[in-house]
Amino acid sequence: MIYLDYQATTPLAPEAREAMLRWLGGPDSDGFGNPHSPHRMGRMAKAAIENAREKVAALFPSGGRIIFTSGATEAINLAIRGSGSVGSVAVSAIEHAAVLDTAEALGSRHILPVNGDGTCRSTKELPSDTRLVCVMQVNNEIGTIQPVSDWQRKAHAAGALFLCDAVQAYGKLPVASADMIAISAHKFHGPKGIGALWVRDGIDLTEVQTGGGQEFGLRSGTLSPALVAGMGAAAALAAERMADDAAHVDALWLRARELFADWTLNGSADARWHGNLNIRRDGLDVARLMSDCRDVMFSAGSACASGSGRTSHVLKAIGLSDAQAKNSIRLGFGRYTTLEHIEEAARLINAAAEAQGL
Known part of the structure; x- marks a missing residue:
C-alpha cells in the first residue's frame, strides 16, 4: 500500500516508538509508575515527562509553558473555553471543526472570510467585543499558510488574545508567535492520544476539566509517560x-505537480505547505476513484469529517461549488x-480517472 494521507495522521517515527517502550512497563518493569x-x-x-516537555517546548517561542492534553481538540477547547466567557470569538472560515464548533457552542462566533487562494487576509475591523481571535497556521485540507503574525497584531490592537492551531505546522515550519498554540503529536510522527497547548507567560486560564488538576491545575487526568515520551522524541527528531x-x-x-498537471489545484501554490496537494477534476466520482485505487491511501477531504456526507467547508469557503468540492481529492506526503510512491500513486489515480472518461 502507498500512504498519502499525512494530514490525517503520520507514521510513527521509529525513534518515538523506541522512546515509548521504556514506559509501557510490564509487571517486571519499573517503568509503569x-x-x-x-x-x-x-x-x-515524572522525570521522563519533564524531559519530554523540554523537547516539545524547544520548537515553540520562548516565554511560555506546555500543558499536555489528549490532543489538539482538547487543547483548543481549553484555550477557547478557559480564556474567558465574555465577548465574541473571531475565527477564520477555514478553521478545523474543533475551533469552529467550540466557538459556536459558546454562542458568540464571528467568521473571518478567506480569499479564493485559501488565505485569510480580511481588512475589516474586528467586532468591538472580540476577546479571542483564532487563525490556524497551516490549513489541514488545502495546506495554505495563513498570515498569523498579522492576525496576532490585529488581535492585540483590539485588546483580544490570539490562538493559533499549529497542528499541521509544528515540526515542519517555525511555529508562529501567538498567545496560545495547539498541537497534536500524531501529526509530526508521534503517537496518537497526546497533544499540547502552549500558553504564553502571563496568560491565565481557568480549568475546563475538573479533577486532580495534574497539569498546572488546568488539565486533570493521569498523564501517560509512554505517550509523552513518544511525543518528546518525535519533537526532537523534527527539530533535527x-x-x-x-x-x-x-x-x-514538484514531481507531483508534474504528474497531476491536468488537475486543478485548490488553494495557493505558493502560500502553502508543499506536503499537501488538494486537486480536482470536473465530473470526477471520488468514491469510485477511491474504490479503484484502494491500494493508495488518500482523502476525499478532511479525515475528521469523513463519513459525514457534508461538503468541505474549506473548499466552499474559497468559492468552490458543491460539485467542485466533491470532485476534489487530497494527497498528503x-x-x-518516496518518489516511487508518488509516481506509482499518480499512475494509478490518473488511470482510474481516465477510466471515468475524464
Whole structure:
C-alpha cells in the first residue's frame, strides 16, 4: 500500500516508538509508575515527562509553558473555553471543526472570510467585543499558510488574545508567535492520544476539566509517560530534521505537480505547505476513484469529517461549488514518502480517472 494521507495522521517515527517502550512497563518493569505518585517509580515517570516537555517546548517561542492534553481538540477547547466567557470569538472560515464548533457552542462566533487562494487576509475591523481571535497556521485540507503574525497584531490592537492551531505546522515550519498554540503529536510522527497547548507567560486560564488538576491545575487526568515520551522524541527528531524534511517534501511536490498537471489545484501554490496537494477534476466520482485505487491511501477531504456526507467547508469557503468540492481529492506526503510512491500513486489515480472518461 502507498500512504498519502499525512494530514490525517503520520507514521510513527521509529525513534518515538523506541522512546515509548521504556514506559509501557510490564509487571517486571519499573517503568509503569504513575507520574503523579511521590515514590521512586512515580518520580522516574515524572522525570521522563519533564524531559519530554523540554523537547516539545524547544520548537515553540520562548516565554511560555506546555500543558499536555489528549490532543489538539482538547487543547483548543481549553484555550477557547478557559480564556474567558465574555465577548465574541473571531475565527477564520477555514478553521478545523474543533475551533469552529467550540466557538459556536459558546454562542458568540464571528467568521473571518478567506480569499479564493485559501488565505485569510480580511481588512475589516474586528467586532468591538472580540476577546479571542483564532487563525490556524497551516490549513489541514488545502495546506495554505495563513498570515498569523498579522492576525496576532490585529488581535492585540483590539485588546483580544490570539490562538493559533499549529497542528499541521509544528515540526515542519517555525511555529508562529501567538498567545496560545495547539498541537497534536500524531501529526509530526508521534503517537496518537497526546497533544499540547502552549500558553504564553502571563496568560491565565481557568480549568475546563475538573479533577486532580495534574497539569498546572488546568488539565486533570493521569498523564501517560509512554505517550509523552513518544511525543518528546518525535519533537526532537523534527527539530533535527526540519530542513531536510522540508527539502524532501519540496522535491516530492514538484514531481507531483508534474504528474497531476491536468488537475486543478485548490488553494495557493505558493502560500502553502508543499506536503499537501488538494486537486480536482470536473465530473470526477471520488468514491469510485477511491474504490479503484484502494491500494493508495488518500482523502476525499478532511479525515475528521469523513463519513459525514457534508461538503468541505474549506473548499466552499474559497468559492468552490458543491460539485467542485466533491470532485476534489487530497494527497498528503512527508518524511517517509518516496518518489516511487508518488509516481506509482499518480499512475494509478490518473488511470482510474481516465477510466471515468475524464
